[in-house]
Amino acid sequence: MPGVALVGTQWGDEGKGKVTDLLAEHTDVVVRYQGGNNAGHTIVVEGERYALHLVPTGILYPHCVPVIGPGVVVDPQVLIEELDALGERGVDTSKLLLSGNAHLIMPYHLELDRVTERRLGKNRLGTTKRGIGPAYADKATRVGLRVQDLLDPKIFSAKLEVALKEKNLILTRVYGRLPIPQKEIEEQYLAFAQRLAPHITDTDPVIQDALDAGKSVMFEGAQATLLDLDHGTYPFVTSSNPISGGACAGAGVGPRDITRIIGISKAYCTRVGSGPFPSEADPADAEILVEAGAEYGTTTGRKRRCGWFDAVAGRYAARLNTLTELVVTKLDVLSQFDPIKVCVAYEYEGERFEHFPPNQTIFNKCKPIYEELPGWSQDLSEARKPDELPAEARSYLDAIQGLVGAPVSWASVGPGRDEIVDMAGSGSL
Numbered sequence: 001m002p003g004v005a006l007v008g009t010q011w012g013d014e015g016k017g018k019v020t021d022l023l024a025e026h027t028d029v030v031v032r033y034q035g036g037n038n039a040g041h042t043i044v045v046e047g048e049r050y051a052l053h054l055v056p057t058g059i060l061y062p063h064c065v066p067v068i069g070p071g072v073v074v075d076p077q078v079l080i081e082e083l084d085a086l087g088e089r090g091v092d093t094s095k096l097l098l099s100g101n102a103h104l105i106m107p108y109h110l111e112l113d114r115v116t117e118r119r120l121g122k123n124r125l126g127t128t129k130r131g132i133g134p135a136y137a138d139k140a141t142r143v144g145l146r147v148q149d150l151l152d153p154k155i156f157s158a159k160l161e162v163a164l165k166e167k168n169l170i171l172t173r174v175y176g177r178l179p180i181p182q183k184e185i186e187e188q189y190l191a192f193a194q195r196l197a198p199h200i201t202d203t204d205p206v207i208q209d210a211l212d213a214g215k216s217v218m219f220e221g222a223q224a225t226l227l228d229l230d231h232g233t234y235p236f237v238t239s240s241n242p243i244s245g246g247a248c249a250g251a252g253v254g255p256r257d258i259t260r261i262i263g264i265s266k267a268y269c270t271r272v273g274s275g276p277f278p279s280e281a282d283p284a285d286a287e288i289l290v291e292a293g294a295e296y297g298t299t300t301g302r303k304r305r306c307g308w309f310d311a312v313a314g315r316y317a318a319r320l321n322t323l324t325e326l327v328v329t330k331l332d333v334l335s336q337f338d339p340i341k342v343c344v345a346y347e348y349e350g351e352r353f354e355h356f357p358p359n360q361t362i363f364n365k366c367k368p369i370y371e372e373l374p375g376w377s378q379d380l381s382e383a384r385k386p387d388e389l390p391a392e393a394r395s396y397l398d399a400i401q402g403l404v405g406a407p408v409s410w411a412s413v414g415p416g417r418d419e420i421v422d423m424a425g426s427g428s429l
């Protein structure tokens with residue numbers, strides 16, 4: 001059975017949680033490959049609602065092994081809190097595997113994320129303030145501490161000393177903050193170590209053996225294509241690679257191990273945080289989308305910026321991720337509109353851009369070119385097969401798949417796990 005990657009095609013919050021949930025039914029191993037607790041999935045299993053930030057969704061299914069891969073940055077306190085909360089609700093958390101190569105989010109990363117955003121003022125990125133960027137920066141400059149360092153107090157202490165000396169200089173001299181005492185961090189993290197030790201392992205062979213044995217492995221992306229550090233709307237991006245290629249580096253598999261790549265896209269578009277958003281709707285339409293789509297962040301509770309489906313970004317995501325299919329979520333939310341706008345291209349200084357513009361200046365200043373498609377103005381929540389959708393809704397999905405260049409395999413028409421239309425007649429995700 002092949003590896004399956006699940007990636008967001010927009011700026012995150014596409015509703016990956018529901019798709020993961022349906023896929024997990026036939027999945028043996030679920031691997032998170034990047035990001036940290038900046039993510040947030042809400043999943044409803046047997047009527048119970050779970051908001052997961054760091055732990056892979058596989059934890060909720062008895063037959064699944066959940067893996068936090070080497071490409072993830074881990075705040076151990078958050079991980080322990082999440083495991084405890086799940087444990088209290090009767091979820092077996094003992095099976096969670098945590099890569100020893102994953103990097104640790106340290107208290108100074110959190111502090112630096114907060115103070116740099118404050119200093120940037122109106123130029124701030126609008127990060128989740130979870131320490132993600134500073135932790136990945138330390139990984140790249142090779143002063144990061146890794147999960148495996150928790151298991152060797154001497155090494156942990158030595159590495160912490162090197163990193164903290166510089167961080168305290170920055171915190172005190174650049175930002176006028178108090179230094180963070182080494183002893184305090186050591187005590188706290190070595191206590192975390194005791195709790196996490198049973199989960200820490202080399203996750204590479206676990207994933208590889210599962211693939212070799214023909215088991216199904218799902219690579220669960222957090223954030224999304226346009227937040228990718230290398231390919232997104234830099235600098236308004238996250239500090240890792242959510243694209244499908246990122247699954248190889250972040251989980252420790254080769255490109256040929258992943259043969260199904262599912263892109264998740266809302267039927268419209270949202271973004272949280274700062275940065276350009278060509279198809280952002282006018283305030284009145286945006287408000288309707290916010291209310292109808294309950295567009296508030298799972299992690300920070302921030303109201304999301306809302307706009308129309310952006311086919312230029314969709315095409316870009318289809319190509320970058322080599323999508324084999326597209327799952328469209330929240331189609332029901334568009335029942336509020338007639339006609340419905342779709343951004344088919346951008347315009348900048350008289351030039352039409354069908355593909356993602358080559359530089360940030362153009363992307364920042366371009367105007368959306370819209371086509372209007374007829375709405376359907378009716379409830380979709382009972383539809384399960386394509387012919388149970390209004391003709392206009394089917395045409396809308398046809399238009400999206402034509403514009404993006406990837407077939408729409410499923411379309412979600414409500415928050416419930418069964419509120420989804422099997423567009424390809426495949427029977428199950």
Ligand code: IMP
Binds near residue numbers: 011038126239
């Ligand atoms: P960071 O990942 O906390 O550094 O934030 C960088 C950017 O990514 C900000 O614009 C965040 O709002 C955005 N971001 C990070 N995680 C998510 C997510 O899970 N969904 C949507 N946006 C996110």
